[in-house]
């Protein structure tokens with residue numbers, strides 16, 4: 041059905057194209073902006089070519105290591121707005137240096153202006169900032185927009201845990217799916233082969249009743265179907281209704297096929313699934329395990345130790361998913377999709393959480409100190425996630441059920457030593 045719609049759209053163009061905004065412009069945000077802009081340019085029948093990229097504005101000086109550094113130019117000798125530099129050099133010289141961005145990536149410091157008229161909002165920023173961003177966005181987006189969250193983290197509030205796709209959906213009254221995978225940003229940006237998983241499972245409102253393009257009326261008020269209740273888990277696991285506004289018929293459907301077209305490149309191969317919880321949790325929880333893997337690498341304990349950490353960690357990820365997202369999750373997502381075990385492997389090998397944890401052991405300093413020294417403004421997600429997950433497990437009286445997550449937390453708090461890891465997790469993973 042979806043393929044039929046796309047074929048028909050190439051015969052009879054839709055009156056409107058999807059405008060895409062990337063909310064965030066860090067290491068991964070800029071990389072996803074590049075991927076998406078390549079695809080919007082390649083598919084003018086579905087998307088507007090220009091991709092807005094919201095940038096948290098800051099003044100920076102072009103580093104001398106940059107190919108754009110020119111001592112005779114004010115652009116290099118005086119601090120400049122990051123948006124100005126991105127739009128001038130078509131490169132995010134701070135967060136994704138050395139990677140040319142397509143000219144149709146437009147850096148925009150105004151959040152509300154960047155999302156204006158966009159039907160697709162791709163959320164890609166460190167998870168600690170999403171609450172404030174949603175508050176600013178509320179009431180300033182198209183009511184029938186759809187979201188994709190590329191954020192790796194979980195939302196812990198008091199005694200509850202939820203996904204960022206759920207937070208975004210609830211705050212903005214839209215449907216939001218997720219994208220996550222074994223995706224070290226710099227490698228994807230260099231177009232080295234990788235895979236990712238997109239999870240998208242809205243009610244059938246967008247793909248149902250696909251009136252052929254040829255018989256559609258021009259009225260902007262027309263829609264695919266009537267308003268539909270979108271069942272959402274709320275933070276306590278109960279269903280809470282969000283009214284999903286239907287997409288006007290002037291637009292191509294927003295379905296699995298469209299999202300695959302938006303994100304898939306030969307170097308970045310997409311599988312689209314429906315398990316939003318599994319995809320999101322894989323991305324969030326593996327960051328805690330990557331810290332443990334970095335700790336044992338920092339001690340020089342070798343590959344067997346790291347493999348053990350990853351195996352036990354994977355079991356805790358699946359257990360956490362089943363325990364707290366049981367009704368919605370498909371456990372095989374953790375083992376079969378890029379967003380599961382593949383992401384765990386890549387992050388424990390080449391991710392920032394692993395690297396900073398390893399250096400913190402080698403240098404004998406807190407991981408936050410390494411983060412500040414090494415990452416030039418990029419943010420670790422595993423440290424905060426370890427604290428948040430521990431807070432949640434405590435409220436459930438379940439710290440002991442997740443010994444590796446708990447051990448990472450205790451080590452980060454300075455209450456246990458990395459050397460104690462084998463004792464702290466002894467007997468777990470059985």
Ligand SMILES: NC(=O)C1=CN([C@@H]2O[C@H](COP(=O)(O)OP(=O)(O)OC[C@H]3O[C@@H](n4cnc5c(N)ncnc54)[C@H](O)[C@@H]3O)[C@@H](O)[C@H]2O)C=CC1
Pocket residue numbers: 064065066067068069070095096097135164165166167169190191192193223224225226417418419420421
């Ligand atoms: N970098 C990577 O390799 C990958 C990252 N991810 C995930 O993507 C998400 C975004 O990560 P990155 O793009 O790498 O970010 P990053 O680690 O590069 O973070 C820095 C970003 O945060 C912004 N920022 C700083 N203060 C802010 C504030 N007060 N409000 C809003 N934004 C602020 C900065 O402007 C910058 O864009 C994270 O959840 C991360 O786990 C997912 C896959 C790969």
Ligand SMILES: O=C(CO)COP(=O)(O)O
Pocket residue numbers: 192221222223224225327330383386387390391392393394420421
């Ligand atoms: O999520 C990632 C790879 O998929 C990146 O992990 P880090 O944040 O540890 O670099």
